Amino acid sequence: MASNLIILTGASRGLGAAMAEQLLLPGHVLLCISRRINDALGSKALAAGAQLEQWPRDLADPAAVAGQVERWLGTFDAARFDGATLINNAGAIGRVGPLDECSNAELSSALRVGLEAALLLSAAFLRATRDWRARRKLLNISSGLGRRAMAGNAVYCAAKAGMDHFSRAVALDEAHRGSGTRIVSLAPGVIDTDMQAQLRASGASGFPDQRQFLAMKAQGQLATPHAAAARVLAYLQRDDFGSQPVADLRD
Template sequence: MKAYIITGVSKGIGLELAKQVSKAGHFVVGIARTECELDEMKFIQADLSITENLESMMNEIIDSVPQNIGSFTLINNAGMVDPIGLIGTVSAEEMTKAIAVNLTAPMIISNTFISKLKGFEGSKRIVNISSGAGRNAYEGWGTYCATKAGLDHFSRVVALEQLNAKHPVEIVSIAPGIIDTGMQEAIRASNKEAFPLLERFIDYKEQGVLSSPEQTAQKLISFIENKDFKEVGPIVDIRKF
């Protein structure tokens, strides 16, 4: 049996990932700010923007995992696209919250995961759900782009450090493509002044080019279970696999 720890499980690809790995018979711990009714997993309700609680939460989660687990996979999926707007017009409070959820939280959670499982000899993997926005600049997404770029570079550093670990953790930061989720709805609900690329994202929906959460989760699980992270490197786009 494998253990999966997944953030952002109340909707979108997080929920689909939790459903699919639970159905496969694995032990799943899901974390989300809003309630998630999925009986097959252990659910932890937590606001990841409140970062001072994350270390103790992760320690408790790992302690709750059954003794017969053969591998651990952490999927840092939770994220937010807000605030959308040109820099100079956005709320400092919203920027701070987004940085906490998109970057600070996965860094703390990953740090605790690596520390707590230092002596575990089985397979250990961290999957950071990134975005093409971390690799390209988009007007109106200053905070989102910066946090995803930070998540990518954090993953590069961890991959480098783990080369010298006795029982290493493998890590990838993976862009999942454009998915038909609530985040896309939030993007389309913005205005062109705040987000100059608005029409492009409306077209994605109208032209039917968005992937479903179900399809994306299937691709991610196949990648996680079948690819050698060290071979593909720490920065990945799922559309290339």
């Protein structure tokens, strides 16, 4: 049986919770990092024979969390795992509306959670596992808004665009090293999550595309978190994972 270590951020709800549940498999060691613990995962891990750790952490303080992750990874034998994966899923949309209507604290927190945390955790993961025999993968959960600007979402668009581009750069670094580590920044499509609910509830004056999001919900165009998680994890297992460092499940 293959032994795999997976680190997943933003695992307490939505897409992250659905991925966490589907990653609870025999032989898996799963570390979930979220602001809140997902109580339902504990009993499911026991039933599945998976090893689960949950850390309640605020990724608005990413340097501290990245340091803890690096030290935790350093406790494992370099020959233990067949595979090691980091999934940077956590994100924050912040206040919906024009940039100047958001406070500096709101903008800073959203950018730290959505971009800085992913970058620092990726660096920690790569450093700590550099000498591991495991096949290493790094999956960043991006968004179409990282590739298409939308009014009222400047900080979220910036975070996801930054995630895409740092993934391209890291892919070049790893190819130059010949390390075999593969990285993808993946847009998972439109999913029925709390973030979507926040967009639909936003005022049209600060979010001109509100009507479009209301229509997608009314017309049943949103994927469930469970279905989207299954597609994301299937992509993670593809033989060509990493051949394109920026990808979209809808392509």
